[in-house]
Amino acid sequence: MSTDVNVKMEALAGVDPDALPLQVKDLHVEFRTRNGIAHAVNGVSFDLRAGETRAILGESGCGKSVTAQAIMGILDTPPGFITGGEILYRGVDLLKLPESERRKVRANRVAMIFQDALSALNPVFTVGFQLAELFRKHRGMSRQDAKARAVELLDLVKIPAAKQRVNDYPHQFSGGMRQRVMIAMALALDPEVLIADEPTTALDVTVQAQIMALLAELQRERNMGLVLITHDMGVVADVADRISVMYAGRVIEEAGVNDIYANPAHPYTKGLLESIPRLDLKGHELSAIKGLPPMLTNIPPGCAFNPRCGYAQDVCRQDPAPPLYQVSPSRTAACHFWKEVKGDE
Ligand SMILES: Nc1ncnc2c1ncn2[C@@H]1O[C@H](COP(=O)(O)OP(=O)(O)OP(=O)(O)O)[C@@H](O)[C@H]1O
Ligand SMILES: [Mg+2]
Structure with a gap:
Protein backbone atom coordinates (compact mmCIF):
# COMPACT_ATOMS: atom_id res chain seq x y z
CA MET A 1 0.00 0.00 0.00
CA SER A 2 2.83 2.44 0.77
CA THR A 3 4.03 2.67 -2.83
CA ASP A 4 0.44 3.13 -3.87
CA VAL A 5 0.08 6.07 -1.53
CA ASN A 6 3.32 7.62 -2.83
CA VAL A 7 2.05 7.40 -6.37
CA LYS A 8 -1.17 9.05 -5.28
CA MET A 9 0.71 11.78 -3.43
CA GLU A 10 2.63 12.77 -6.56
CA ALA A 11 -0.55 13.10 -8.53
CA LEU A 12 -1.83 16.00 -6.43
CA ALA A 13 0.22 19.17 -6.12
CA GLY A 14 0.69 20.70 -2.69
CA VAL A 15 -0.06 17.59 -0.66
CA ASP A 16 1.86 17.55 2.61
CA PRO A 17 2.18 13.96 3.88
CA ASP A 18 2.69 15.31 7.42
CA ALA A 19 -0.53 17.32 7.40
CA LEU A 20 -3.73 15.79 8.77
CA PRO A 21 -5.71 13.60 6.36
CA LEU A 22 -8.78 15.80 6.86
CA GLN A 23 -9.44 19.20 8.36
CA VAL A 24 -12.72 21.05 8.02
CA LYS A 25 -12.49 24.72 8.90
CA ASP A 26 -15.43 27.05 9.45
CA LEU A 27 -17.57 25.39 6.76
CA HIS A 28 -20.76 27.17 5.74
CA VAL A 29 -23.43 25.67 3.49
CA GLU A 30 -26.81 27.14 2.63
CA PHE A 31 -29.76 25.99 0.54
CA ARG A 32 -31.48 28.69 -1.45
CA THR A 33 -35.07 27.52 -1.62
CA ARG A 34 -38.43 29.04 -2.44
CA ASN A 35 -39.18 29.15 1.28
CA GLY A 36 -36.06 31.12 2.06
CA ILE A 37 -32.44 30.34 2.81
CA ALA A 38 -31.88 27.22 4.89
CA HIS A 39 -28.66 27.67 6.89
CA ALA A 40 -27.73 24.01 6.99
CA VAL A 41 -24.06 24.27 8.04
CA ASN A 42 -22.98 27.33 10.01
CA GLY A 43 -19.27 27.28 10.75
CA VAL A 44 -18.44 23.61 11.28
CA SER A 45 -14.80 22.76 12.07
CA PHE A 46 -13.13 19.49 12.96
CA ASP A 47 -9.88 17.59 12.48
CA LEU A 48 -9.31 13.94 11.67
CA ARG A 49 -6.07 12.10 12.37
CA ALA A 50 -4.92 8.91 10.66
CA GLY A 51 -6.49 5.93 12.40
CA GLU A 52 -8.90 8.09 14.37
CA THR A 53 -12.69 7.74 14.50
CA ARG A 54 -14.54 11.01 14.74
CA ALA A 55 -18.26 10.72 15.35
CA ILE A 56 -20.57 13.48 14.18
CA LEU A 57 -23.67 13.25 16.24
CA GLY A 58 -26.97 15.09 16.21
CA GLU A 59 -30.70 14.93 15.61
CA SER A 60 -32.26 14.59 12.18
CA GLY A 61 -31.84 17.68 10.03
CA CYS A 62 -28.90 19.26 11.91
CA GLY A 63 -26.60 19.25 8.87
CA LYS A 64 -24.60 16.03 9.24
CA SER A 65 -25.14 14.66 5.74
CA VAL A 66 -24.77 18.08 4.16
CA THR A 67 -21.36 18.40 5.86
CA ALA A 68 -20.38 15.02 4.39
CA GLN A 69 -21.67 15.95 0.94
CA ALA A 70 -19.67 19.18 1.02
CA ILE A 71 -16.49 17.25 1.90
CA MET A 72 -17.08 14.75 -0.90
CA GLY A 73 -18.01 17.44 -3.42
CA ILE A 74 -21.41 15.89 -4.06
CA LEU A 75 -23.61 18.66 -2.73
CA ASP A 76 -26.88 19.19 -4.58
CA THR A 77 -26.04 22.53 -6.31
CA PRO A 78 -28.34 24.34 -6.76
CA PRO A 79 -30.03 24.67 -4.29
CA GLY A 80 -27.02 23.97 -2.02
CA PHE A 81 -24.01 26.31 -1.98
CA ILE A 82 -20.80 26.29 0.04
CA THR A 83 -20.55 29.91 1.17
CA GLY A 84 -17.41 29.75 3.27
CA GLY A 85 -14.68 27.71 4.86
CA GLU A 86 -11.99 25.25 3.89
CA ILE A 87 -11.86 21.48 3.46
CA LEU A 88 -8.24 20.39 3.66
CA TYR A 89 -6.93 17.01 2.54
CA ARG A 90 -3.32 16.85 3.81
CA GLY A 91 -3.09 20.60 3.62
CA VAL A 92 -4.70 21.00 0.17
CA ASP A 93 -7.98 22.93 0.12
CA LEU A 94 -10.34 20.74 -1.90
CA LEU A 95 -12.68 23.66 -2.46
CA LYS A 96 -9.99 25.41 -4.51
CA LEU A 97 -9.24 22.42 -6.77
CA PRO A 98 -10.65 22.10 -10.28
CA GLU A 99 -13.32 19.38 -10.52
CA SER A 100 -10.98 16.98 -12.39
CA GLU A 101 -8.43 17.06 -9.53
CA ARG A 102 -11.14 16.82 -6.96
CA ARG A 103 -12.49 13.68 -8.56
CA LYS A 104 -9.10 12.02 -8.06
CA VAL A 105 -9.24 12.79 -4.36
CA ARG A 106 -12.78 11.48 -4.14
CA ALA A 107 -11.94 8.15 -5.71
CA ASN A 108 -8.56 7.49 -4.15
CA ARG A 109 -8.16 9.25 -0.83
CA VAL A 110 -11.49 10.15 0.67
CA ALA A 111 -14.32 7.65 0.21
CA MET A 112 -17.86 7.52 1.51
CA ILE A 113 -20.47 4.95 2.40
CA PHE A 114 -24.13 5.78 2.56
CA GLN A 115 -27.10 4.78 4.66
CA ASP A 116 -28.92 3.11 1.82
CA ALA A 117 -26.70 0.64 -0.05
CA LEU A 118 -29.39 -0.32 -2.54
CA SER A 119 -29.67 3.18 -3.98
CA ALA A 120 -25.89 3.68 -3.95
CA LEU A 121 -25.15 0.55 -5.97
CA ASN A 122 -26.07 0.21 -9.62
CA PRO A 123 -28.91 -2.34 -9.93
CA VAL A 124 -28.12 -3.40 -13.50
CA PHE A 125 -24.53 -4.58 -12.96
CA THR A 126 -23.18 -7.42 -10.80
CA VAL A 127 -21.29 -6.33 -7.71
CA GLY A 128 -18.19 -7.96 -9.18
CA PHE A 129 -18.44 -5.82 -12.29
CA GLN A 130 -18.91 -2.65 -10.24
CA LEU A 131 -15.89 -3.42 -8.08
CA ALA A 132 -13.76 -4.47 -11.05
CA GLU A 133 -14.62 -1.25 -12.88
CA LEU A 134 -12.97 0.73 -10.08
CA PHE A 135 -9.70 -1.16 -10.54
CA ARG A 136 -9.85 -0.97 -14.30
CA LYS A 137 -10.59 2.74 -14.36
CA HIS A 138 -8.33 3.93 -11.55
CA ARG A 139 -5.59 1.34 -11.55
CA GLY A 140 -5.54 0.33 -15.21
CA MET A 141 -5.88 -3.37 -14.32
CA SER A 142 -6.79 -6.05 -16.83
CA ARG A 143 -10.30 -7.48 -16.74
CA GLN A 144 -9.04 -10.70 -15.18
CA ASP A 145 -6.89 -9.08 -12.48
CA ALA A 146 -9.67 -6.65 -11.62
CA LYS A 147 -12.14 -9.51 -11.17
CA ALA A 148 -9.67 -11.34 -8.93
CA ARG A 149 -9.26 -8.18 -6.79
CA ALA A 150 -13.05 -7.91 -6.58
CA VAL A 151 -13.24 -11.40 -5.10
CA GLU A 152 -10.46 -10.53 -2.62
CA LEU A 153 -12.38 -7.48 -1.51
CA LEU A 154 -15.62 -9.38 -0.96
CA ASP A 155 -13.55 -11.80 1.11
CA LEU A 156 -12.08 -8.91 3.06
CA VAL A 157 -15.55 -7.69 4.06
CA LYS A 158 -16.41 -11.28 5.02
CA ILE A 159 -19.01 -12.12 2.41
CA PRO A 160 -19.28 -15.91 2.42
CA ALA A 161 -18.58 -17.71 -0.89
CA ALA A 162 -17.13 -14.54 -2.40
CA LYS A 163 -16.08 -16.35 -5.58
CA GLN A 164 -19.70 -17.14 -6.41
CA ARG A 165 -21.31 -14.02 -4.94
CA VAL A 166 -19.15 -11.75 -7.09
CA ASN A 167 -21.47 -12.60 -9.99
CA ASP A 168 -24.64 -11.60 -8.15
CA TYR A 169 -26.61 -8.38 -8.55
CA PRO A 170 -27.13 -5.96 -5.62
CA HIS A 171 -30.76 -7.01 -5.06
CA GLN A 172 -29.65 -10.62 -4.51
CA PHE A 173 -27.88 -9.63 -1.28
CA SER A 174 -29.51 -9.12 2.12
CA GLY A 175 -29.38 -5.63 3.65
CA GLY A 176 -26.37 -6.42 5.80
CA MET A 177 -24.46 -8.14 2.99
CA ARG A 178 -25.24 -5.23 0.68
CA GLN A 179 -23.78 -2.86 3.22
CA ARG A 180 -20.63 -5.01 3.20
CA VAL A 181 -20.50 -4.69 -0.59
CA MET A 182 -20.66 -0.93 -0.24
CA ILE A 183 -17.85 -0.98 2.30
CA ALA A 184 -15.84 -3.06 -0.18
CA MET A 185 -16.47 -0.46 -2.92
CA ALA A 186 -15.43 2.36 -0.61
CA LEU A 187 -12.23 0.60 0.46
CA ALA A 188 -11.29 -0.60 -3.03
CA LEU A 189 -8.81 2.17 -3.75
CA ASP A 190 -7.29 2.29 -0.24
CA PRO A 191 -8.67 5.63 0.91
CA GLU A 192 -7.02 7.37 3.85
CA VAL A 193 -10.33 8.76 5.02
CA LEU A 194 -13.70 7.04 5.05
CA ILE A 195 -16.89 8.95 5.70
CA ALA A 196 -19.70 6.68 6.85
CA ASP A 197 -23.09 8.40 6.87
CA GLU A 198 -25.45 6.41 9.12
CA PRO A 199 -24.02 3.16 7.72
CA THR A 200 -26.16 0.88 9.86
CA THR A 201 -29.48 2.61 10.58
CA ALA A 202 -31.38 0.58 7.97
CA LEU A 203 -30.23 -2.70 9.56
CA ASP A 204 -31.41 -4.70 12.54
CA VAL A 205 -29.47 -4.49 15.77
CA THR A 206 -27.35 -7.64 15.48
CA VAL A 207 -26.35 -6.89 11.90
CA GLN A 208 -25.62 -3.28 12.95
CA ALA A 209 -23.13 -4.53 15.51
CA ASP A 232 -27.24 7.02 17.85
CA MET A 233 -25.18 7.78 20.92
CA GLY A 234 -25.03 4.08 21.75
CA VAL A 235 -23.16 3.26 18.52
CA VAL A 236 -20.69 6.04 19.18
CA ALA A 237 -19.65 4.88 22.64
CA ASP A 238 -18.04 1.68 21.38
CA VAL A 239 -16.12 2.94 18.39
CA ALA A 240 -15.43 6.68 18.47
CA ASP A 241 -12.30 8.44 19.72
CA ARG A 242 -13.68 11.95 19.49
CA ILE A 243 -17.16 13.37 19.08
CA SER A 244 -18.49 16.51 17.44
CA VAL A 245 -22.06 17.13 18.56
CA MET A 246 -24.05 19.18 16.05
CA TYR A 247 -27.15 21.26 16.56
CA ALA A 248 -28.81 23.42 13.87
CA GLY A 249 -25.76 23.39 11.63
CA ARG A 250 -23.17 24.11 14.32
CA VAL A 251 -20.80 22.03 16.40
CA ILE A 252 -21.93 22.75 19.95
CA GLU A 253 -19.57 20.41 21.78
CA GLU A 254 -16.31 18.72 20.77
CA ALA A 255 -14.45 16.32 23.03
CA GLY A 256 -12.97 12.89 23.54
CA VAL A 257 -15.57 10.18 23.88
CA ASN A 258 -14.85 9.47 27.55
CA ASP A 259 -15.12 13.14 28.54
CA ILE A 260 -18.47 13.46 26.82
CA TYR A 261 -19.92 10.38 28.47
CA ALA A 262 -18.57 11.14 31.92
CA ASN A 263 -19.38 14.81 31.93
CA PRO A 264 -21.20 16.51 29.05
CA ALA A 265 -20.67 20.29 29.05
CA HIS A 266 -23.55 21.30 26.78
CA PRO A 267 -27.20 20.87 27.81
CA TYR A 268 -28.01 19.36 24.41
CA THR A 269 -25.32 16.69 24.75
CA LYS A 270 -26.55 16.01 28.26
CA GLY A 271 -30.10 15.59 26.92
CA LEU A 272 -28.92 13.19 24.22
CA LEU A 273 -27.12 11.08 26.82
CA GLU A 274 -30.14 10.98 29.08
CA SER A 275 -32.27 9.71 26.24
CA ILE A 276 -30.20 6.52 25.77
CA PRO A 277 -32.18 3.53 27.08
CA ARG A 278 -30.41 1.97 30.06
CA LEU A 279 -31.03 -1.51 31.37
CA ASP A 280 -30.23 -0.55 34.97
CA LEU A 281 -32.97 2.07 34.91
CA LYS A 282 -35.63 -0.25 33.52
CA GLY A 283 -39.11 1.02 34.26
CA HIS A 284 -37.99 4.66 34.45
CA GLU A 285 -39.27 7.00 31.82
CA LEU A 286 -36.81 7.97 29.11
CA SER A 287 -36.13 11.67 29.32
CA ALA A 288 -36.17 12.74 25.69
CA ILE A 289 -35.31 16.34 24.91
CA LYS A 290 -38.52 18.35 24.78
CA GLY A 291 -39.56 20.18 21.64
CA LEU A 292 -38.12 20.10 18.14
CA PRO A 293 -34.99 21.45 16.48
CA PRO A 294 -35.57 24.82 14.75
CA MET A 295 -36.31 25.25 11.07
CA LEU A 296 -33.00 26.05 9.41
CA THR A 297 -34.71 28.86 7.51
CA ASN A 298 -35.55 30.43 10.86
CA ILE A 299 -32.89 29.71 13.49
CA PRO A 300 -33.65 31.59 16.75
CA PRO A 301 -31.25 34.36 17.78
CA GLY A 302 -28.55 33.57 20.32
CA CYS A 303 -28.10 29.89 21.07
CA ALA A 304 -30.21 27.84 18.65
CA PHE A 305 -30.98 25.38 21.45
CA ASN A 306 -32.35 28.02 23.87
CA PRO A 307 -36.09 27.30 23.39
CA ARG A 308 -35.53 23.70 24.54
CA CYS A 309 -32.97 24.38 27.25
CA GLY A 310 -33.51 24.27 31.01
CA TYR A 311 -30.39 26.40 31.62
CA ALA A 312 -31.34 29.23 29.24
CA GLN A 313 -31.11 32.84 30.48
CA ASP A 314 -31.57 36.15 28.65
CA VAL A 315 -28.00 36.09 27.34
CA CYS A 316 -28.79 32.82 25.53
CA ARG A 317 -31.68 34.42 23.63
CA GLN A 318 -29.56 37.22 22.17
CA ASP A 319 -27.04 37.26 19.34
CA PRO A 320 -24.27 36.41 19.01
CA ALA A 321 -24.55 32.67 19.50
CA PRO A 322 -22.31 31.43 22.32
CA PRO A 323 -18.74 30.83 21.15
CA LEU A 324 -17.01 27.48 21.65
CA TYR A 325 -15.61 27.91 25.17
CA GLN A 326 -12.44 25.99 26.02
CA VAL A 327 -13.67 23.59 28.70
CA SER A 328 -10.28 21.89 28.96
CA PRO A 329 -7.21 21.83 26.69
CA SER A 330 -8.83 19.08 24.62
CA ARG A 331 -12.50 20.01 24.59
CA THR A 332 -14.87 22.84 23.76
CA ALA A 333 -18.57 23.59 24.36
CA ALA A 334 -20.75 26.39 23.00
CA CYS A 335 -22.71 27.13 26.17
CA HIS A 336 -22.43 30.21 28.40
CA PHE A 337 -23.26 27.98 31.36
CA TRP A 338 -21.00 25.02 30.61
CA LYS A 339 -19.59 25.06 34.15
CA GLU A 340 -23.05 24.54 35.67
CA VAL A 341 -23.94 21.91 33.09
CA LYS A 342 -20.75 19.97 33.58
CA GLY A 343 -20.77 20.23 37.36
CA ASP A 344 -17.85 19.18 39.55
CA GLU A 345 -15.77 16.24 38.48
N1 LIG B 1 -31.44 19.09 -1.37
C1 LIG B 1 -31.82 19.94 -0.41
N2 LIG B 1 -32.61 21.01 -0.69
C2 LIG B 1 -32.98 21.89 0.25
N3 LIG B 1 -32.59 21.84 1.54
C3 LIG B 1 -31.81 20.81 1.89
C4 LIG B 1 -31.38 19.81 0.96
N4 LIG B 1 -30.61 18.92 1.59
C5 LIG B 1 -30.55 19.34 2.88
N5 LIG B 1 -31.27 20.47 3.06
C6 LIG B 1 -31.41 21.23 4.30
O1 LIG B 1 -30.30 20.93 5.14
C7 LIG B 1 -30.75 20.47 6.40
C8 LIG B 1 -29.79 19.45 6.94
O2 LIG B 1 -29.90 18.26 6.21
P1 LIG B 1 -29.00 16.98 6.48
O3 LIG B 1 -29.36 16.01 5.42
O4 LIG B 1 -27.58 17.39 6.57
O5 LIG B 1 -29.50 16.49 7.90
P2 LIG B 1 -28.93 15.29 8.77
O6 LIG B 1 -28.30 15.89 9.98
O7 LIG B 1 -28.08 14.42 7.92
O8 LIG B 1 -30.25 14.55 9.22
P3 LIG B 1 -30.62 12.98 9.24
O9 LIG B 1 -30.19 12.47 10.59
O10 LIG B 1 -32.11 12.97 9.11
O11 LIG B 1 -29.93 12.31 8.10
C9 LIG B 1 -32.15 19.95 6.16
O12 LIG B 1 -32.93 20.07 7.31
C10 LIG B 1 -32.66 20.87 5.08
O13 LIG B 1 -33.13 22.08 5.65
MG1 LIG C 1 -28.33 12.54 7.12
Missing part, protein backbone atom coordinates in the same frame (compact mmCIF):
# COMPACT_ATOMS: atom_id res chain seq x y z
CA GLN A 210 -21.46 -6.84 12.99
CA ILE A 211 -21.06 -4.07 10.43
CA MET A 212 -19.65 -1.66 13.02
CA ALA A 213 -17.19 -4.31 14.18
CA LEU A 214 -16.11 -4.93 10.59
CA LEU A 215 -15.61 -1.22 9.96
CA ALA A 216 -13.56 -0.86 13.14
CA GLU A 217 -11.39 -3.84 12.23
CA LEU A 218 -10.72 -2.64 8.68
CA GLN A 219 -9.98 0.83 9.96
CA ARG A 220 -7.40 -0.47 12.44
CA GLU A 221 -5.71 -2.65 9.84
CA ARG A 222 -5.40 0.24 7.42
CA ASN A 223 -4.84 3.06 9.89
CA MET A 224 -7.64 4.87 8.09
CA GLY A 225 -9.39 7.94 9.45
CA LEU A 226 -13.13 7.39 9.91
CA VAL A 227 -15.83 10.04 10.12
CA LEU A 228 -18.86 8.27 11.52
CA ILE A 229 -22.12 10.16 11.14
CA THR A 230 -24.92 8.98 13.39
CA HIS A 231 -27.78 10.06 15.61
